[in-house]
Amino acid sequence: MSTKAKIATIGQYVDQEVLLEGWLWNKRSSGKIAFLNIRDGSGFIQGVVAKEDVPEELFALAKGLSQETSIRVTGKVRAEERSPIGYELTVTGIEVVSRTEDYPITPKEHGVDFLLDHRHLWIRSPRQRAILKIRAEVIKGMRDFFDKNGFTQVDPPILTPSSAEGTTNMFQTEYVNGENAYLSQSGQLYMEAAAMALGKVYSFGPTFRAEKSKTRKHMNEFWMIEPEMAYVEHAENMQIQEALVKHTIKHVLDNCPQELKAIQRDTAPLERVVNEKFPIITYAEAVKILQEKGHDFPYGEDFGAPHETELTNHFDLPVFVEKWPANIKAFYMQPDPEDNSVILGADLLAPEGYGEIVGGSQRIHDYELMKERYAEHGFDESYNWYLELRQYGSVPHSGFGIGLERTIAWICGIDHIRETIMIPRTLYRLYP
Template sequence: MKKISISQMPNHIGETVKLGAWVANKRSSGKIAFLQLRDGSGFVQGVIVKEEVSEELFTTAKGLTQESSIYVTGVVKEDTRSSFGCELAIDGIEVIHIAQDYPITPKEHGIEFLMDNRHLWLRSRKQHAVMKIRNEVIRATYEFFNNNGFTKIDPPILTGSSPEGTSELFHTKYFDEDAYLSQSGQLYLEAAAMALGKVFSFGPTFRAEKSKTRRHLIEFWMMEPEMAFVEHAESLEVQEQYVSYIVQSVLKNCKIELERLGRDISKLENIQAPFPRITYDDAIKFLHEKGFTDIEWGDDFGAPHETAIAENYDKPVFIIHYPVGIKPFYMQPHPERDDVVLCADLIAPEGYGEIIGGSERIYDHELLLQRIKEHNLDEKAYAWYLDLTKQGAVPHSGFGLGLERTVAWISGSEHVRECIPFPRLLNRLYP
């Protein structure tokens, strides 16, 4: 008898198979028992007809508790009523372990209770679907960059300096030196781009922001490409092609998960490059016309501002050319204006806010040194980065995509805390 996973069942219609599974839920009509089974690869219904099995087997099935682990055998049958397309007619059960008092029952639970039990909450259908979508975004990311000639580089997590200053970094001692948990691998990736041309990284980053919004995590994952000989406009094209690619990959490969989450896929089907572009100047004018009197030229956008701008479009929208004063030191100035830089934030539709921040990077040594001084950064700590502008400097650009915000948007999740397996929030380090 062949042991398979639930995800493989549609390929074995009419065959007798064996599954290792957990009992996600069960119900019984007296003559028929229905077991909702899961094994990590998917969910399926198992059916046990009392008249067709031994009394001992039926009694065993009725005695199973939520999240008990079992081996089951049975015939895979087509089920057109199910989005999965099949069910299992069970004729054998081997109990591995009977779970005791599983805390997350089918009833409603408060979010703090669920977060305290995150190690178990991950087993639920919704959380399973979100994690599958997260995995598909990661898989498609590697595929996109590998197919487009990028080399993966792994920047350090412990650093002696920061791309954006050290005010929001976690400090630690590195023997007798100060060190910080990385908020971005960008500077190291710029060095790698000078060696390999086009590079990308994917890894954890840390922000010591005391924020409790639905868009913020203390520890999150970022995709960061850097590209030599690529200017700002070219970088925007890479960004919109990349985002389009991952959205279409999720639509293709996560249909069941999107359906389980109740996601309106018509809004995702429209996500195809190119994306609209508006300047920061025009965004400020638009917000004033919409009655936002709390923002002036030179201010950064908050969540309500980004949402109002995004509502004007049915695709992600680039806001380009932000003021120098609200962006990091390394961004290339606009060639025709000294008050804005060649940068862009990509704002997702449906109120999910910024998912990408990127820019062309400064490659003139004197200007970069000036910017470092203006930001009161330690010149010695950035000596190696400055060295890049003295050894064959070229125009180059890059960006960073926040994985959890992107997954939240694509999956339709309300909060980024559901888009990472074990979220780190302002007041949460457990489990």
């Protein structure tokens, strides 16, 4: 009996007969040889069926297979330098499990809307599969970093009574008792409570924003990693962010060489990120750089995509922009003791035009100052529990949020964030 194998580890079986269970991605044939591109979820391999070496009915079956027909294939593994994975399969047997007819995604060019309508099938393609594999390794690398550095994962609620930052772009529903409830935009406030119990914590989960944006960097459902750390202040917070990003990229470089090659990602910029120190500039310095480069950009506004790209092109590395004007940042951010018009916080901008991937800050820990912020913003009693964190055993603490899909888009070097998640939820798309 043939040994059951996976394509990802096929190199262990050179000169042995194996059984692969998968699907026919595509095929081509000359008069006497059929080349089957077989996938099994772990990878792709070419199977070669030579007419002179197999029974006539097997060769006819191979030539008649249709795209995405599910099959069990037996054959002998052999080394092949011309193969992208270094191996091929000399096919000796084929069993059709389920025949597919008129598969909608053919090798021809398709429009994006068509592919998104068939996203449940599109993810079978080599490029989309590679991106999803890289996503899995990004998640694994991040968890590995936190686990090795003494963080505890905590899961904040997804249904909340209010917004984390007082915004209105929220999905609203009715709770079981008739109260208004909202899908979480961020778990940060709850993670601050967890940090007071466990020291260093992180959450990893979905977040939802109902903003009507259709840029290549926005989705209405996405995933966030949100660490919070007791007794960590602004400078150390940035050090931890840099270490996380470098660890994650190195993890992907080490574990996804085939996937990065499949999507044609130039890894040289990523390797530079791993090996060089991230520059840190103030918001005021960033504004000066933009103005010197010809941008009509006034102090006190948030950056748009062209401004973020200009800043990262200036350094050709991820760059921290710190000490933003307090009036354009969230209420909970700690003022700079040397200039209370700015906050002890920073955004990390990714190079190559990908912009902000991390936003973080030291949080206000002073009870009286937080009460002032509450009065300024007119917060209702749904925020009382958060104020109590400053009333009972408050300490200096910091945290940040890193957007998973934006980080993946940068690492993969892809144009649109929608390819970084299995089924994207964007402004006009709730199908499939």
